[in-house]
Amino acid sequence: MAAITLNVIVQGLLTGLVYGLMALGLSVIFGVMRVVNFAHGEFTVVGMYAAFVLFETLHLDPLTVLLPIAAVFFGIGYLLQRTLINPFVGRAEHEQFILLVGLATVIVNGLLLVFGPDARPINLSYSFDSYAVGPLFLDKVRVFAALGALAVAAALLLFFRYTRTGTAIRACADNLTGAAVVGLDVKQLYAVTFGLGLACVGAAGTLMATIADASPSLAQAYTLLAFTIVIIGGLGSMVGALIGGILIGVSEALAGFYIQPSMKSMFSFALLIIVLVLRPQGLMGRRL
Amino acid sequence: MSGLWFNASWRGKALCLLLLLVFALAPVIADRYLLSVLILVFYFSYLGHAWNLLMGFAGQLSLGHALYLGLGAYTAAALWTLFGIGPWLGVFVAIPVATAAGLFIGWLGWRFAIEGVYFALLTIAFAEFTRIGFDHLQITGAAGGLFLPVNGQAANEWWNLGGGPLLYYYLSLTLAAAGTLLVARLRQSPLGYRWLAVREDPQAAQAVGINVFRARMMAMLVSAGMTAVGGVFYGFYYRNLFPSQVFDIGHSIELILAPIIGGLGTVFGPIVGAIILTPLGEGLTGLMQSLGLNAPGAKAIFYGVTLMTIISLQPNGVWPWLARHLRLDRPPE
Numbered sequence: 227m228a229a230i231t232l233n234v235i236v237q238g239l240l241t242g243l244v245y246g247l248m249a250l251g252l253s254v255i256f257g258v259m260r261v262v263n264f265a266h267g268e269f270t271v272v273g274m275y276a277a278f279v280l281f282e283t284l285h286l287d288p289l290t291v292l293l294p295i296a297a298v299f300f301g302i303g304y305l306l307q308r309t310l311i312n313p314f315v316g317r318a319e320h321e322q323f324i325l326l327v328g329l330a331t332v333i334v335n336g337l338l339l340v341f342g343p344d345a346r347p348i349n350l351s352y353s354f355d356s357y358a359v360g361p362l363f364l365d366k367v368r369v370f371a372a373l374g375a376l377a378v379a380a381a382l383l384l385f386f387r388y389t390r391t392g393t394a395i396r397a398c399a400d401n402l403t404g405a406a407v408v409g410l411d412v413k414q415l416y417a418v419t420f421g422l423g424l425a426c427v428g429a430a431g432t433l434m435a436t437i438a439d440a441s442p443s444l445a446q447a448y449t450l451l452a453f454t455i456v457i458i459g460g461l462g463s464m465v466g467a468l469i470g471g472i473l474i475g476v477s478e479a480l481a482g483f484y485i486q487p488s489m490k491s492m493f494s495f496a497l498l499i500i501v502l503v504l505r506p507q508g509l510m511g512r513r514l
Numbered sequence: 515m516s517g518l519w520f521n522a523s524w525r526g527k528a529l530c531l532l533l534l535l536v537f538a539l540a541p542v543i544a545d546r547y548l549l550s551v552l553i554l555v556f557y558f559s560y561l562g563h564a565w566n567l568l569m570g571f572a573g574q575l576s577l578g579h580a581l582y583l584g585l586g587a588y589t590a591a592a593l594w595t596l597f598g599i600g601p602w603l604g605v606f607v608a609i610p611v612a613t614a615a616g617l618f619i620g621w622l623g624w625r626f627a628i629e630g631v632y633f634a635l636l637t638i639a640f641a642e643f644t645r646i647g648f649d650h651l652q653i654t655g656a657a658g659g660l661f662l663p664v665n666g667q668a669a670n671e672w673w674n675l676g677g678g679p680l681l682y683y684y685l686s687l688t689l690a691a692a693g694t695l696l697v698a699r700l701r702q703s704p705l706g707y708r709w710l711a712v713r714e715d716p717q718a719a720q721a722v723g724i725n726v727f728r729a730r731m732m733a734m735l736v737s738a739g740m741t742a743v744g745g746v747f748y749g750f751y752y753r754n755l756f757p758s759q760v761f762d763i764g765h766s767i768e769l770i771l772a773p774i775i776g777g778l779g780t781v782f783g784p785i786v787g788a789i790i791l792t793p794l795g796e797g798l799t800g801l802m803q804s805l806g807l808n809a810p811g812a813k814a815i816f817y818g819v820t821l822m823t824i825i826s827l828q829p830n831g832v833w834p835w836l837a838r839h840l841r842l843d844r845p846p847e
Contacts, residue, residue: 262631310822313826317829318829319575319630319631319634320569320575320770320774320778321825321829323575323577323634324771324774324775324821324822324825325821325822325825325826327767327818327821328817328818328819328820328821328822328825329818329822330818331814331815331817331818331821332814332815332818332819332822334811334814335810335811335812335814335815335818336811336815337811338810338811339810339811339812339815343810446763446764450638450642450763453635453638454639457632457635461631461632486650488646488649488650488657489646489649489650491642491646492642492643492646492647495639495640495642495643495646496643498635498639499622499636499639499640499643502622502623502626502628502632502635502636502639503622503626503628506626506627506628506632
């Protein structure tokens, strides 16, 4: 029994790292620009479909196209920020909300129009392989996905910590006026930030496609999932997003296994409510 | 109302009366389909008013109003199907149930200074939590849905909210009109001015002696209560309830589009928004059908683009712009 529970927890942890990468994108965007990306899950599902299409047509393994897809998503995010979203930075939350809900509606129904409502699986040759480590059986795809997520997250953390652009973006997040006064091109940096946020999402979507079947109906659930994770971890905290992802991944896995799969997100929302009430800034967030 | 009424220009007054007259007489010429569209317009105006009280007046963003609507609908419907208690009585149970939920969420949130995006997410979390809960609640049919017998409809039992389209038409018109009157009255009341003060600057409001927490709780009380009444109407109009539809976040979003597009914090915004959005959605469906296009999603794409366009061009909503250009408000002295 203990072995089974341990297996369930480890599987949840591996999935949770991919969730964490997705939420990381949301956290970066909000932390810097104070824009809440209500189309986050929709972009994730676009990433899943991108991986699916490349696999079906060119037989490319999602892991090999991870970086190209992330790069394309960076470009999309950069352009979106420059054209559509930038005028809404600093505007009222409900205005940003309507804009991004409109965008989300367009994306999810565009996917529905092109791909139909059916779930699209990626059947890799090693989809059903697993590693046996002591009493644990680890799905190969989940291990790869989790490692991929960790690698992308680590790269992003290093970027923000050690590069000039990364430091400049952090300066914008800390003190916008100060950043503008010392001559930083805030518009450009915001566009890079949104691009980075979407690159996370593209990568997360690509990895997610190997462990879940792509379908337009996932989009809204993923948006809510990303929010839940980011609030639990602390909005704007990058490490918090990963920790929140792991927590939610494990909680979903346990609830799905021991109670009922259809009730698993109920526990995520309960966790969210508890965190909001007891520690609204999130586990790793700075005080509000 | 009086203040608002006297502040309106003669054009505004004339347009208001004309619209009421047209809506009151519409069933004479309108067919069943047009009536059903108008019912939706009134329904969304009314719910838009309810949500607008909390967001537009008291400044608190709720993205989970489907919760109060669903609780109202399920309470009245369950009382009717399980105990035979009719909706005119059931609504007096539905209102307290929904307002209790609303006050609990408001208390949890505002007590701990959870505002803005955080409060919005708290409301989503409660609505989604409840949705999944009702998906597994056997007594109300779980995910399979709760159905209200339709024989009441054939029997034309207005006292059980069963009847033809005319009943629902005038009922929804009454709801929308009464909602407008209530909002207009509250807007001009001391409470309404407190709400505006709290919305604009909670700290300053506190400093001049307004109890911010209490003002917000009052807004939640009225808003959730009004929404519950709308829920009772929803339940007895559609006569079937599914948690995945009623409590869904998509439903919450649907309810708040009209007031935002029409003009947040205005009395007539929700009405204008509903008049624009509902026929737009219906018209798109009709257009797709007449063109013989079977493209699921195309309608929603256009809808999404419209939302983005309106919020980009008229971020304060259509009504303030309309009122200015048609000179419906008396110009400020």
